[in-house]
Amino acid sequence: MKEYYIRINRVIDYIENNLGSELNLETLSKVACFSAYHFHRLFRSITGETLAVYVKKRRIIAAANRIYHFPEVKISQIAYEFGFSGQSDFSRSFKSFFKITPSEFLETRRLKNGLSWHYADFGKELFSSVGKDFFEYDINICRLEDYTVAYIRNTGLSEEHKSEKIEDSFRKLYTWAAARELISPDTHVLGITLDNPEIVPLTECRHDTCITISREAEPDGNIGIRIISSAGRYAACDFDAEEPDFSKSFFKAIDYIYGCWMPQNGYFPEDRPCIERYHKNHENGHIFIELMIPIYPC
Numbered sequence: 001m002k003e004y005y006i007r008i009n010r011v012i013d014y015i016e017n018n019l020g021s022e023l024n025l026e027t028l029s030k031v032a033c034f035s036a037y038h039f040h041r042l043f044r045s046i047t048g049e050t051l052a053v054y055v056k057k058r059r060i061i062a063a064a065n066r067i068y069h070f071p072e073v074k075i076s077q078i079a080y081e082f083g084f085s086g087q088s089d090f091s092r093s094f095k096s097f098f099k100i101t102p103s104e105f106l107e108t109r110r111l112k113n114g115l116s117w118h119y120a121d122f123g124k125e126l127f128s129s130v131g132k133d134f135f136e137y138d139i140n141i142c143r144l145e146d147y148t149v150a151y152i153r154n155t156g157l158s159e160e161h162k163s164e165k166i167e168d169s170f171r172k173l174y175t176w177a178a179a180r181e182l183i184s185p186d187t188h189v190l191g192i193t194l195d196n197p198e199i200v201p202l203t204e205c206r207h208d209t210c211i212t213i214s215r216e217a218e219p220d221g222n223i224g225i226r227i228i229s230s231a232g233r234y235a236a237c238d239f240d241a242e243e244p245d246f247s248k249s250f251f252k253a254i255d256y257i258y259g260c261w262m263p264q265n266g267y268f269p270e271d272r273p274c275i276e277r278y279h280k281n282h283e284n285g286h287i288f289i290e291l292m293i294p295i296y297p298c
Contacts, residue, residue, distance in 0.1 A: 002221035007032040008046045009153075009224040015055060019062050020083050023055045059083055060097045063090065064199045067102060068109055069271045075102045109198075137237050137253060139261050142292065144230045144275070149190065149210040150177055150217065151224050157193065157202045160247050166191070169209035176223055177211055184214040191276035192228065230275060234292035235261060241278075241287045250291065257293050270294040 014031045029039035043051050063082040079090035094102045152169040177183050190210040219225050235257050272294040279288050
């Protein structure tokens with residue numbers, strides 16, 4: 001069974017990296033090294049979805065995320081970029097999934113955000129009166145390098161920012177890596193939410209539980225190995241995960257960084273996943289979470 005998970009994870013990563021390419025049964029069964037006859041049945045049994053449904057869903061969600069972050073790009077261009085035959089095909093699929101058209105989604109996004117990211121000067125003026133009384137945490141700009149990680153993927157987050165599945169995954173990963181001497185003083189513990197909660201319900205958001213590893217390793221069952229292309233700038237903020245009302249502070253920070261800090265400081269959100277980096281405070285033993293939101297200058 002471990003080998004099955006390794007091969008299906010390989011296919012899922014391939015799909016994610018090639019959403020604009022031809023992703024037919026023949027191509028993906030070769031990636032999995034299974035016959036086409038058996039592959040689509042194995043894929044459905046492990047993921048709970050048929051291959052066709054999964055591929056279309058990932059294309060629609062990725063396209064919605066592109067619209068969300070780059071509202072100036074034509075919808076027809078985004079449709080072709082993510083493998084749809086045209087704007088009408090994309091619009092039908094999009095509406096079937098989200099119950100609104102891409103144009104309606106774009107308008108809703110603009111109204112919800114209250115400003116276009118391409119009016120940064122207006123944003124700076126609008127939020128110039130917002131200060132420390134509203135948000136008490138310091139926001140810093142940091143840079144990351146690409147990481148090689150061992151990871152376990154789960155689906156489903158919560159507003160309380162707690163998940164037994166994710167906690168179990170961290171324990172499993174650390175035990176697995178320690179047994180293989182993959183832990184070093186430079187090891188980082190990461191959480192990566194792969195979907196935008198503004199687009200995908202929290203209960204359906206995919207999350208990678210990760211630890212960086214010190215050398216190459218082979219996948220093992222549902223533990224995958226991959227390189228996270230995390231290079232770039234991030235707006236970062238630290239939280240004590242054991243403080244009262246931590247989850248409220250955490251989500252308040254996300255709203256503040258997007259709605260106030262970015263327009264005030266001349267940054268746009270970049271189309272890369274947010275990263276949470278975990279570390280222990282050796283003075284009080286508390287776990288701290290560093291929230292990092294990808295940004296680029298206006």
